[in-house]
Amino acid sequence: MKHKKLLSMTLAAVVLMGSLINLGPIQAAESTGLKTVTILHTNDTHGRGVEDQKKEELGYAKLKTFKSTLDNAILVDAGDTLHGTTFATISKGQSIVDLMNETGTDVFAPGNHDFNYGADRLVELAKAGKFQTLAANVMKGNKLLLGDNYVKEINGLKIGFFGLATPETKTKSNPLNTVGVDFLDYITVAKQQVQALKAKNVDAIVCVSHLGLDESSSQRSDLLAKNVEGINLIIDGHSHTKLDQGKLVGDTLIAQTGEHFHNVGKVTLTFKDNKLVDKNASLVPYSTLKTLTPDEKVLDLIKKVEESNKPILEKIVGRTDLDLVGEREKVRTGETNLGNLLTDAMLDVSGADVAITNGGGIRASIPTGDITMEQVITSFPFANYPVKINVTGETILKALEYGVDKAPEVVGKFPHVGGMTFKYDSKQAPGQRVFDVKVKGQALDLNKTYSLVTNDFMAVGGDGYEMFKGSKEVGAYPLLSEVLAKYIQKHSPIKAKVEGRVVEAAKEEKQAVSTGFTDIDKHWAKDKINYTVEKGLFAGTSKTTFDPNGKVTRAMFVTTLGRFEEKLAPLTGTDKNVFKDVQGDTWYTKYVNWAAANKVVSGFEDGTFKPDQEITRQEMASMISRYVFNLKKQPLVLLLPENFKDDKEIGSWAREAIYNAVAGRLIFGTPEGNFLPKQGATRGELASILYNLSENFTWTKKDQEKPKDAKEKVEKQEDKKAADKKAA
Structure with missing residues (x-):
């Protein structure tokens, strides 16, 4: 007991001038009848169980010392813990589990890299742990792979925990490690867990998650907080985000320490009459904790592991x-x-x-x-x-x-x-x-x-x-x-x-003779417009204008596509009028007939084609996909659905075709990650697609030559004829 008090006094003296570690609030709480619980937490330590002063990595020996200075403390880890250094990998994670046991870890939620030894090995390590390993959204067959929730009784309070693992584990660990393992929808599972813990009459609900805050991920802790009511605190990992004072989303506080044991997270929960009235998050950096005396039992464990590893590592x-x-x-x-x-x-x-x-x-x-x-x-x-x-x-x-x-x-x-x-x-x-x-x-x-x-x-x-x-x-x-x-x-x-x-390096665009259009100088598709017009695929609206932002009709798109096909092979099926609103001999009739005969277009249920109707981006992508992958038999690579943020707005009839066209680098979404399927296409976009097509197919030698090159070739031939004639 004297040892514990001495550590507390020493630590308080170290951080007296503005440190985040301060036992004062606990004493103050006790004097006013309030109850407090301290949750210490780590995440993304990646096997760094041993202190490294140069890299400012704390390790478990001093973490245990720090924990021992605090009353009513719970130790939680948010994953990516069992793998990443030789200390961890030689024993396939057992060395880290032993340190976590000795340090007094209470709850652990596995990260994607904790599956690196395989799901079965993770189950073995969880059984060897004296702590609760929780991942409520991870199933194998019809059973939970690990635990789902746990209630820790401390200081007369019941703190309920549940765990979530990132579905990104399927690709951010070797996919073979999770064969037969399913990651359920984390929002749905979280709502179920909140209700389950409420039924156990807990005083606070804590989610320990390895989801992260990376904007590129569609499964994040901030989205969890936004969509699930009743979570008081999220102890998070995965994105290596350093949250100095946590992040409040609605009524939910999110805490994360960064990475590699550079900090220890500290969350203080304050209760009055067993009702949570305050929560405060902070980080305790290595610089504050480095003067602590390391725990001897943890050091002994570390020494044994290092001795057994020496012959291999040295x-x-x-x-x-x-x-x-x-x-x-x-x-x-x-x-x-x-x-x-x-x-x-x-x-x-x-x-x-x-x-x-x-x-x-x-x-x-x-x-x-x-x-x-x-x-x-x-x-x-x-x-x-x-x-x-x-x-x-x-x-x-x-x-x-x-x-x-x-x-x-x-x-x-x-x-x-x-x-x-x-x-x-x-x-x-x-x-x-x-x-x-x-x-x-x-x-x-x-x-x-x-x-x-x-x-x-x-x-x-x-x-x-x-x-x-x-x-x-x-x-x-x-x-x-x-x-x-x-x-x-x-x-x-x-x-x-x-x-x-x-x-x-800067990618050189295909060179094209300037068309002299005055309205494309600052347009993003300028070079592509010039190229397609020069090749005879497209035409301006006048001698001096192209109207790059003008709308594209269904007839216009099919006509330019037909012109492209003519560069490769003679058109077939041009004589049969298929649609009742495409009759006679218009500028687009033969091209629409060709597209219909070759199943590039199918028209509408009433037997019309609607040639003058503005084409949408999803219609355009569908037609171009049918042309390239069905008619021209180009190999395709299917992408996973929901790559675009507005994927739900894409018609089910067009989804596969759109993703094929995107995989084939024929059409693209916006920089913001949307596809805008129902938005009308522009003439500039159409020129860009025709340009992209030209990178996938080899035209005849005549069409590959630039006008300038062709002119020079003719001049050389004439010069040669003249020279031959003179010599004769």
């Missing part, structure tokens, strides 16, 4: 003459020498043509000097292994486009490559950014089959690389860390460099 596998860069901000935004080293090792072990791996799989740098196995595993802690698959050049291009579609944002899917190079322009629309792709110095052939080595996570669609899913596997190899260690040993000393494999 082995020197080679040497590097320069720093190998693996910082998060570097590997998730561009090429690094460590990414190049890894993909070279993958090519070496597999003999594949090309290699692609995600930047999110690289977790740390390796400094100049001797390289130990511990450094290799720290940089590549995941239990992933290289897999060789056969894919087309088109699939490779789609993968690269997907990998850079968020650039310059810091994202884990950013591609590192070997055996190939490519350029991308982040100022272009997603799906149209990648260009100048070369495999072993030769231009990428979209129709050719290449052998590609990637990690097993991506090979089955991980990190959203759905285009690899279902590809034929032709080889599998040891763990990435082992493959890299052997490659380092073979090629030491390492001199890996950034070689220009992934280059951000």
Whole structure:
């Protein structure tokens, strides 16, 4: 007891000048008859159980000391805890569970990376834990995989907890880790859990979630708070968000600490007559806690683990003459020498043509000097292994486009490559950014089959690389860390460099003769308009105007599409009038007849085509999709539904066609993530689609030549004839 009081006095003295740790409010509460409960929380520690002073990571030994200074304290962890360092991965998470047990953890909600050893292993670890592992929305078959809710009685109060795991686990852990596991709708489950806890007469309801606050995610803790009443507090993780004083959404307080044990979260709940009257969130930084004396029992556990790991980790596998860069901000935004080293090792072990791996799989740098196995595993802690698959050049291009579609944002899917190079322009629309792709110095052939080595996570669609899913596997190899260690040993000393494999550059648009239109100079589709008019696909509204924002009718769209088809092959089915409102010999009759005969259009139920009616974006996408994928038999890649925020506004008859057209880089949504299916199309948009089409098909040699080139060619031929005649 004296020891506890001494720690409390020491801690209070350390933080007297404005620190967030202050036992005063507790004493004040007791004197006024109020009751308080303190919830200490961590999230996204990623296996960092041991203190690291240089990186300002606290670890469990001092966390237990801190917890012991507080009365009525509950310790909660919001996931991504059991994996991420050699300390954690060598024992497949057991070492971290042991530390959590000794520290006195009460509640744990698993994160996506806690599934990295597989769902069955997570269940084993949960059983080994003396704490409650809660994930109310995770099912296997008809049963909960883990626990759903738990009531902690403390200081005469009943605090109800329930847990939620992110559905993103399906792609942000290897999909094979969650085979047979379902993630139910988190909003629906949360409402059920609130009612279940209310039935247990709890005094406060706390959700421990690994959902996060990342705007790019559709399942977030702020949306949970907004849509579910009755949650007093959300202890959150996943997005690595540092909330200094929490985030209040309605009546729900959200707390999150950031990452890697840099802070410990502290939430004080105050009750009067067992009714919650106040809640306050704060963060206690490492700088405040670093002077604490670490708990001896926790230190003993750490020492035992480190001793058993030594023979594996201390082995020197080679040497590097320069720093190998693996910082998060570097590997998730561009090429690094460590990414190049890894993909070279993958090519070496597999003999594949090309290699692609995600930047999110690289977790740390390796400094100049001797390289130990511990450094290799720290940089590549995941239990992933290289897999060789056969894919087309088109699939490779789609993968690269997907990998850079968020650039310059810091994202884990950013591609590192070997055996190939490519350029991308982040100022272009997603799906149209990648260009100048070369495999072993030769231009990428979209129709050719290449052998590609990637990690097993991506090979089955991980990190959203759905285009690899279902590809034929032709080889599998040891763990990435082992493959890299052997490659380092073979090629030491390492001199890996950034070689220009992934280059951000301005994409040169197709050049077109200026049409002289005066109303397109500042329009985003200027070059595409000039190109399509020059090729005879489109025409201006006058000699000097194009009207890029003017509406497009159904007849106009089909006519331009028919003109495009004429560049490839003679039109068929032009003589039969199909629709009762398309008769005679109008400027669009033969094109509408052609489109109907080839099932590019189907018309309306009353037998009309409505040629003068303004075409909607979903109608236009449907027609272009039928033309490219049904008539021209281009290969397609289906995207998952609900990629667009306004997906529910898309007609069910058009949804598949729209996503096919988007996958084929023929049409795109808005920068805000909407498709605007019922909005009318503009002439500028139509020109852009025709331009995009021209990148997918090879026209006749005559049509590929620019007028200037053709003129020069004729002049040269005439000059040659004159010279031959003179010589004769």
